[in-house]
Amino acid sequence: MSTLALKDCKGKTLGEVALSDSFAVSDKGSQAVFQSVINYQAHQHQGSANTQGKGAVAGSGKKPWKQKGMGRARAGYRQSPVWRGGAVAWGPHPHKVRKKMPRKVARLAFARAFGERAADGGVTVLDDLKLETPKTKEITSLLKSLEVQGKALLVISEFDENICLAARNRQDVEVVCAETLNTWQVVRYPQILITKAAMEKLEKRVA
Template identity: 50%
Template sequence: MSKLPLKNVKGEQVGDYEVADNLLVLDRGDHTVHEAIVAYNANQRLGTASTLRKWEVNGSGKKPWKQKGLGRARAGYKQSNVWRGGHVAHGPQPRSYNKSLTKKAARLAFQRAFSAKVDQGEVTVIDQLNVATPKTKEFAAVLMNLGLDRGALIVVDQTSDNLLLASRNIQRVEVATAQLVNTYQILRYKNVIITKAGMEALEKRLG
C-alpha cells in the first residue's frame, strides 16, 4: 500500500490515504506515456492552415509579355508563385493531425503518469473542497493553506459552478474531474491535489 497525505482545506494533515499497489504501474509504460502526450498535442491542432494553389488564384492565362526580345526573364502566367499575388508553392492545405491511441495504451499511459506522481510524493488528498461563493479570494486562501504557490491540478469528483468561477482567474491552476482528467494534465503540473471523493472515483478508473 502507498500512503498519500490526507489534509483539510486549512492545510492540516488529518491522516493518510492508502492506495493499493496493484493500481500503480512503475516498471513499464514510459514510451506509452510519450505516445499519449504526442497524440494529445497533435489532436489539439485544428489543421486549418490553407494557401491558394495555382488554379485557385484569380487571373487570366494570358502571357504577360512575349518570350524573347525584351531582355526580361521569361514569364508564362501572372499566377506564378514568384510574383506578388501569385500562388504559394508547396503551401499548407487543410489536413487532420489526429493520432489514435488504443484504450489499453491510453489506460497504461495514465496509470504510469499517475504512479510517477505518487512515487515522487507530488499527490495530496484533501477531505473535501466546497467553495461557498464564486470568489477567487476564497479559493486562493485554500491554495495558500496547502502551500501551492507554483500552481496545481485540482481533481474533484464533480465540479460546481462556484468552484469553476473561483478558480478560473488564478494562473497555473486547473480544475478537472476524475473521469475526464488525462495524462497530459497529470504531467503538466508539479502538484496534484485530489479530493477524497475524487480519489475514490479515480481508483475505480485505474482499477
C-alpha cells in the same frame, strides 16, 4: 501498497488514503507516457492554416508577354509562385491531426504518470471541497492553508460552478473533473490536489 496524505481544506492532516496497486507500474509505461503526451499536443493543433495554389489565385490565363524577343525570362501565367501576389508553392492547407492510441496503452500511460506523481509526493487528497462563494480569495486561502506554491491541478469528482469560477482568475491553477483528467495534465502540474471522491473515480478508470 503506498499511501497518500488525507487533509481537510484547512490543511489539517486527517489520516492517510491507500493508493491502488493499479498505479504501481514503475517498471513499464515510460514510452506510453511519452506517446500519450505527443498525441495530446498534436490534437491541440487547429490545422486551419491555408494558402492559395495557382488554381485559386485570381487572374486570367493570358500569357504576360510573348515567349521570345523581349529580353526577359519566359512567363506562362500571372499566378506563378515566383511573382509577388502569385500562388504559394507547397503551402499549408486545412487538415486535422488524428493519432490513434490503444485503450490499454492510454490506461497504462495514465497509471504510470499518476503513480510517479504520487511517489514524488506531489499528490494531496482532500476529504471534501465546497466553496460558499465563487471568489478567487477562497481558492487562494485553500492553497495557502495547504502550503501549495507554484502551479497546481485541482481534481474534483463532478462539475462545481463555484470552484471553477473561483479558480478562473488564477493562471497557476487548473480545475478538472476526474472523468476528463488526462496524462498531459498529470505530467504538466507538479502538484495535484484531488478530492477523495475523485480519487475513487480515478481508481475505477485504471482498474
